[in-house]
Amino acid sequence: VVACFILTSAVCLADAVKDITVLSTTDIHAFLSNQDVARLGSILSEERLKDSEAILVDCGDTVIGTYPGYSSRGMIGIQYLNDLKYDFWTPGNHEFDRGLPLLQGQIAAFRGKTLMANINLKQAGADVAPFSVIERKGLAIAVIGLSYPTLNRFYYADEDFTLFDLEPTMKKVMPEVKRAKPDIIILVSHFSINNSQKLQRIVEEYPEINLIVAGHTHKVINRKI
Numbered sequence: 265v266v267a268c269f270i271l272t273s274a275v276c277l278a279d280a281v282k283d284i285t286v287l288s289t290t291d292i293h294a295f296l297s298n299q300d301v302a303r304l305g306s307i308l309s310e311e312r313l314k315d316s317e318a319i320l321v322d323c324g325d326t327v328i329g330t331y332p333g334y335s336s337r338g339m340i341g342i343q344y345l346n347d348l349k350y351d352f353w354t355p356g357n358h359e360f361d362r363g364l365p366l367l368q369g370q371i372a373a374f375r376g377k378t379l380m381a382n383i384n385l386k387q388a389g390a391d392v393a394p395f396s397v398i399e400r401k402g403l404a405i406a407v408i409g410l411s412y413p414t415l416n417r418f419y420y421a422d423e424d425f426t427l428f429d430l431e432p433t434m435k436k437v438m439p440e441v442k443r444a445k446p447d448i449i450i451l452v453s454h455f456s457i458n459n460s461q462k463l464q465r466i467v468e469e470y471p472e473i474n475l476i477v478a479g480h481t482h483k484v485i486n487r488k489i
Contacts, residue, residue, distance in 0.1 A: 282401045282402070282403060283315070284317075284319070284400055284401065284403065284405065284448060285311065285314070285315040285317075285318035285319070286318070286319050286321065286450065286475060286477065287308060287311055287318050287319065287320045287321070288320075288321050288322070288323060288452075288477040289304070289321075289322050289323070289326075290322065290323035290324065290325070290356075290454075290477075290478070290479025290480070291323070291324070291325045291326075291356070291479045291480065291482055292322075292325070292326050292329075292341070292344075293325055293326070293328065293329025293330065293333070293358070294326070294327055294328055294329045294330040294332055294333025294334075294338070294340055294341050295329065295330055296330075296332065296333075296340055296341065296344050301344055301347070301348075304348070305347075305348055308320065308348055317400045317401055319351050319352075319398065319400060319405065319407070319450075320348070320349065320350045320351050320352075321350065321351060321352040321353070321354070321407065321450075321452050321477060322345060322350055322352070322353045322354070323354055323356070323452055323453065323454050323477055323478055323479035323480075324353070324354050324355050324356025324357075324358075324359060324411065324412070324454035324479055324480070325356035325357065325358045325359070325454065325479065325480065326341045326344075326345065326353070326355075326356070326359070327339075327340070327341030327342060327358075327359060327370060328341075328358045328359065328361050328362065329358065334362075337362070337366055337369070338359070338362065338366060338367075338370050339369075339370065339373065341370075342370050342373045342374050345374055345375075345376065346373070346374065346375045346376075349375075349376075350374075350376045351376050351377065351398060351407075352376055352377050352378075352379055352396065352407050352409065352452060353374055353376055353377075353378050353379070354378070354379050354380060354409035354410065354411055354452045354453065354454055355367065355370075355371075355378065355380060355411055355454070356411065356412055356454035356479065356480060357411075357412035357415055357454065357480070360415060363424070364385065364386075364424040364425060367385075368385065368390050371390055371391055371392060372390075372391065377391075377393060377396045377407075378390075378391060378392045378393070378409075379392070379393055379394065379395060379396060379407060379408065379409025379452060380392050380394070380409050380410070380411045381394030381395060381408055381409055381410055381428075381433050381434075381437045382410050382411060382413065382427065382428045382429070382430060382433040383411050383415070383425055383426070383427055383428070384425060384426040384428070385424070385425050386424055386425055386426065393409075394408065394409070394433075394437050394440070395407060395408040395409065395437060395440070395441055397444050397446055403447040403448060404444065404445065404446045404447050404448075405446060405447065405448045405449075405450060406441045406444055406446035406448070406449045406450070407450045407451075407452060408434075408437060408441060408449070408450070408451050408452065409452050409453070410430060410433070410451065410452070410453040410454070410455070411453075411454050412454045412455055412480065413427075413429070413430050413455055413462065415427050429462075430462045430463070430466065431462055431465065431466065431469075434466050434469070434470065438470055442472075448474050448475070449470075449472055449473045449474055449475075450473075450474065450475045450476075450477070451466075451473050451475070451476045451477075452476075452477050452478075453476065453477075453478045453479075454478070454479050454480050455478065455479075455480050455481075456478040456479065456480060456481050456483075456485060457478075457485060463476070463478075
């Protein structure tokens with residue numbers, strides 16, 4: 265499954281309106297044949313011609329799901345993210361399928377920024393942040409990452425990583441984000457309104473979040489949150 269959402273957020277300044285383009289994919293599950301990558305690469309190239317400063321994010325479940333994904337130890341997905349120059353990646357639940365050492369190698373190989381605010385990897389040296397600030401068109405844009413909230417149902421979380429509940433995570437992270445004084449706040453999550461009412465409560469508690477891009481359910485949600 266390849267989903268590409270093109271979203272525009274307008275920010276009103278004293279003397280100008282600036283359009284910020286966010287391109288998002290999710291739940292690709294290593295369906296990355298040459299034809300698939302060429303088709304998606306063509307779409308992204310076309311959008312980047314329209315806006316060379318577009319932000320590109322992936323919401324997870326990217327590297328595992330096909331034989332090429334398993335046989336390459338997930339690296340075919342990382343190569344795809346690197347070749348198409350993704351800015352941010354929030355791993356999903358299936359990124360944990362083959363264990364933390366493998367995920368750590370994938371994170372190390374990814375040239376963008378891996379974001380997971382609600383997970384603390386106990387393996388030393390993992391280059392993971394709760395959020396990151398990127399500049400586009402003179403605007404500071406904070407991007408927060410939330411991975412799948414119930415990983416402990418499937419994996420031995422206490423052994424390899426610590427999983428934090430979503431709402432306490434946001435309560436801790438949002439003051440740090442606000443201190444960075446971003447013009448725009450984007451939340452990238454590997455779960456959606458369909459499988460967690462916590463996201464609805466986060467939306468209500470933090471109206472300063474301008475945009476949410478999400479995955480996991482393999483469904484398009486045709487309603488406004």
